[in-house]
Amino acid sequence: MTIEYTDLYLDGRWVAPATASIIPVISPSTEQRIGSVPEGSAADIDAAVAAAATAFADPAGWAHWDGARRAEALARFADELLKRGEETAIRVSSQNGMPISLARQFESGFPALLLQYYGAMVTDQQDDIRPGMLGGSTMVTRSPIGVVGAIVPWNVPQAITFLKIAPALAAGCTVVLKPAPETVLDAFLMAEAAHAAGMPPGVLNVVPGGRDLGAYLVSHPGVDKVSFTGSTAAGRSIARACGELLRPVTLELGGKSAAVVLDDANLTDDLESFFGATLLNNGQICWLCTRVLAPAARYDEIVDTVTDLVKTITVGDPLSDDTLMGPLVSARQRDRVEGYIAAGRKDGGRVTVGGGRTGDRGWFVEPTVFAGVRPDHTIAREEIFGPVLSVIPYTDEDQAVAVANSSDYGLGGTVWTADPERGARFARRIASGTVGINGYANDPTAPFGGIKNSGMGRELGPEGLSSYQNLKSIYLDMR
Ligand code: NAD
Numbered sequence: 001m002t003i004e005y006t007d008l009y010l011d012g013r014w015v016a017p018a019t020a021s022i023i024p025v026i027s028p029s030t031e032q033r034i035g036s037v038p039e040g041s042a043a044d045i046d047a048a049v050a051a052a053a054t055a056f057a058d059p060a061g062w063a064h065w066d067g068a069r070r071a072e073a074l075a076r077f078a079d080e081l082l083k084r085g086e087e088t089a090i091r092v093s094s095q096n097g098m099p100i101s102l103a104r105q106f107e108s109g110f111p112a113l114l115l116q117y118y119g120a121m122v123t124d125q126q127d128d129i130r131p132g133m134l135g136g137s138t139m140v141t142r143s144p145i146g147v148v149g150a151i152v153p154w155n156v157p158q159a160i161t162f163l164k165i166a167p168a169l170a171a172g173c174t175v176v177l178k179p180a181p182e183t184v185l186d187a188f189l190m191a192e193a194a195h196a197a198g199m200p201p202g203v204l205n206v207v208p209g210g211r212d213l214g215a216y217l218v219s220h221p222g223v224d225k226v227s228f229t230g231s232t233a234a235g236r237s238i239a240r241a242c243g244e245l246l247r248p249v250t251l252e253l254g255g256k257s258a259a260v261v262l263d264d265a266n267l268t269d270d271l272e273s274f275f276g277a278t279l280l281n282n283g284q285i286c287w288l289c290t291r292v293l294a295p296a297a298r299y300d301e302i303v304d305t306v307t308d309l310v311k312t313i314t315v316g317d318p319l320s321d322d323t324l325m326g327p328l329v330s331a332r333q334r335d336r337v338e339g340y341i342a343a344g345r346k347d348g349g350r351v352t353v354g355g356g357r358t359g360d361r362g363w364f365v366e367p368t369v370f371a372g373v374r375p376d377h378t379i380a381r382e383e384i385f386g387p388v389l390s391v392i393p394y395t396d397e398d399q400a401v402a403v404a405n406s407s408d409y410g411l412g413g414t415v416w417t418a419d420p421e422r423g424a425r426f427a428r429r430i431a432s433g434t435v436g437i438n439g440y441a442n443d444p445t446a447p448f449g450g451i452k453n454s455g456m457g458r459e460l461g462p463e464g465l466s467s468y469q470n471l472k473s474i475y476l477d478m479r
Helices: 042-057 067-083 085-096 100-124 157-171 185-196 211-218 232-245 267-278 296-311 331-346 397-404 420-428 461-466
Strands: 008-010 013-015 022-026 033-038 128-131 137-144 147-151 174-178 204-206 225-229 249-252 258-261 291-295 350-353 368-371 388-394 414-416 469-476
Touching: 008 042, 008 185, 033 185, 042 147, 042 174, 042 204, 042 211, 067 085, 067 100, 067 157, 067 185, 085 100, 085 157, 085 185, 100 157, 100 461, 147 157, 147 211, 157 174, 157 185, 157 225, 157 249, 157 461, 174 211, 185 204, 211 225, 211 232, 225 232, 232 249, 258 267, 258 397, 267 296, 267 414, 291 296, 291 397, 296 350, 296 368, 296 388, 331 350, 331 388, 388 397, 397 420, 414 420
Parallel strands: 147 174, 147 225, 174 204, 225 249, 258 291, 258 414, 291 388, 368 388
Antiparallel strands: 008 013, 008 204, 022 033, 128 137, 137 469, 350 368
16 A cells, blocks of 8 residues: 655645645665655745744744743644654655664654753743843843754654754744655654644645755745755755855765774674664765774774674665665665775775675665775765775874874764773864764764764754754843
8 A cells, every 4th residue: 555645734734735746755675656745846835935934923923932832832743753653664664765673763763852852941941141241231032043944865854854843843943844755755744743733833844845946945035044964965055055145054964984993992892883883774874984994903803893794784674673774765876886886896995795786676785895995995085875884994093083084074983992081082083073982873962963074053952952043132231
């Protein structure tokens, strides 16, 4: 049975789209059609932005509710998401190939957690009264920025959506969400949850479509802030548009992070964490540490450990509980990854495991390890967004820092060591927005984001909320 939607969720209602165009959804493991949604058009974005702007301007509406009242609404939204948690995991897994066990964690539970987290934060948030240096005092207030255009990719669609909309809604903003065309069925289920939770009309609107529709939303005169996660190329183009408009923008872009194995590390004790930091979600996460930096004296041993780990990975049906790795999201993505594997061989890298396709249907690529990779090889520099690791030797810690930091990106990173304090000292030297010691996880309390080509701004933590708020200083007692 396929899942077919005929209407869009705009202004708190399911309404007929402006055009008859649809987005078909194809399973990456069976190559069968599993559903469709209407494709949004410029007219639908106009309607969504108008609804969001009207909701934002309502003097008794969402933006003017106190934080506690918004938090109650977000808690109801979280409950409705949790009721649909298993269905959300199944839809994500069926659309993008994410192993179901991971989808339950990232896509079912995390969004509700973020709504609760930011709800609690705005419930407690007070104006800040600061004693002045020139006499009197200043009251620093925070107000919601306005209408947010949120554009998300397909790889971790629900978690990434809520990195944006949980703080935006908690702050009092209203949102127009544009999901990626590959993952729309989960976005429509999320809209059903919002509706069931009684979110006020216009506060959250969902218009799916491709790149052109995203660009239209970015430049729409009714949008006050853009929040984007996706490729660096698209991020540059969005940054240009927002620069011209002087429109605030948060950009979470690509990565090519390093897993630095220090000479005292015992990797075999941490294989599950190492897998999580390097190959999770079929290699399709922006912060994955796909460059493994190994001390030259232990190079062969570490290549063997990583190779043996990869040999144990169960590749197969993403809906099976036992699967650790599913297919890539699309034929295009598989071709891209295979192109990189060919480039790795051409540059002189040696495949120690994988390197080919697997399965008789679906867009499966074998998890692959390259040894003999130099930092200047294409596969060590460019984001592959697939299950391909490069093991690169280093001679001493200073050289490891230099290689780790030679990337154009700076999003994630990990340090593997028997001495966590040494790991933390090393982590300070890595040019990146986030680094994990003996593992990696985006904790909701800590800012997440990148430097260099990995983007601008931070999500999560209190910083994630403040990016949806305008600050105003009211100078008191000026007589
Ligand atoms: P993509 O940039 O092609 O698309 C992402 C989203 O942006 C989609 O919704 C797409 O329709 C839209 N889009 C594309 N071009 C646009 C434009 N010019 N203007 C407005 N919208 C546009 O990326 P993708 O290939 O779908 O996703 C994979 C990329 O996302 C990888 O590079 C990955 O590293 C990155 N990513 C980054 C993070 C992060 O937090 N830093 C998280 C996940 C994915």
